[in-house]
Amino acid sequence: MTPAERQSAVAFALRNLLLDDRQPSSSALQAASDFMAGRKQAEALVDQARRLEAKADALTDALFLRTTLVCQRPWATEGDLEELRAIHRRLLPGLPEERALRRPQPNDDASLYPAAMLEQGAAAIGQELAAEHNLASLDRPVFVDRLAHYYDELSYLHSFADCDGMTLRIFLSRLSHDAGWDLDWGQADPTAHRRAIQRALRGNTDDLQALIASMVRPVNPTRIFLIAGWDQGPAH
Template identity: 45%
Template sequence: MQSPHTGIRMCLPLFAATIGTMTTPAERASAVAFAQQSCALESLTPSSAVIAAAGRYERGDLSTDRLLSEGSAESVADKILVRTILLIERGWPFSGDLQELRAIHQGLFTGVYDDAGTLRTGDTTKGKNARSSNPEAFFPAGLIETGAANISRELAEKRNLKCLDRADFVNALAHIYDELGYLHPFVGGNAMVLRIFASRLSHDAGWDLDWGTVDAASYKNAKHSAYNGDTSAFERLFGTIIRPANPTRSFLIAGWDQGPAH
């Protein structure tokens, strides 16, 4: 059975920047809201203790170093929430390639999983999905670097999705998002990495994504459909959460009402 993604090609923009250290309440509020929504989309429930600590961080009453010590040391959800906030504050290199994906993964999952920032080495499938018997359910592990380079070339040819009308941008982003999902460079945590990368890519192309309006069921359905070769659900999803980029605020957004991060 031929994979619906056989023609995978892709390319990522080459930037040498990072998110700057957050100093305003609006920036911290944006980071906390995005981190909480990212956990919710993966059905992760942080403890009330770490949620309260995130609130103190948001108000400026708690440093990120102190935030790291809050919550349960055994709770994956607590760790990921805090690591997401920490990643947003400290930033990562915007290299626009596989190294950027690895940097995001390492930032999110250091201290959570032993393989943070490490590419998977074994082929994997979609669990109990009907196509799980297909050894090519995700991109072959031995070709991940080649696949990522191909995606980078495609994005470069498309000018990193810049200067596109709304409809064209939505379609192009859904395609790239699907290709990155199929690439599946890590054993776990791919979706969380991809949402952050897509938000950064979109912002640099002139659009912001508001993940705050997305529910876990809709996101899961879009992933399932794309996995089987139909990106229309992602097109509809992105079509409802984009608006022209606001250069004064963080691009990791879960609620427009947070306001500009001046």
């Protein structure tokens, strides 16, 4: 990774945790700083994350370091539940497969998709996404609208009992980048982000669309700005 890529990876990992109200410790932040400066290699972060996961009170630090490195460990980008599982495994590699997916509980949250039907729900979302060519070649307003739709659908699905939001943000970042847009999660205020997700779950995606619109940046800004204009995307 280049120094800029390391800095970007650390910034994303930190923001991804903060959006779930998780705060890494000073020692984990120091390890990330050493990584950005080239004083610590990726393998050292992997080893540190492995040691941290064994301590119940250090899971956040392990998640922080693993998220920093998540893009160095590619997975099959199929836009389906298997891709979400692959990302989730990178965050929680020690979690048994049978405990990863959300399971039906007597007091299940009625605002979420029925846990017993996760496989079917995920398949429907994956098929819809594939039919839309994974949101490739869309102008910016259309892309924002459709990404908000899928963020809402996947939040409602809530595939994982733990780290579901973190997994979704990694997935959405991958999906957006491949479609020609990058997401600047640093623009997402945690309180506004939670409110937007909750309102979307109740049927109003206006706040979620506004949030995504503030985050979307073209992967190739020179081509977008000089040839097409801000509201037009990679198709032009």
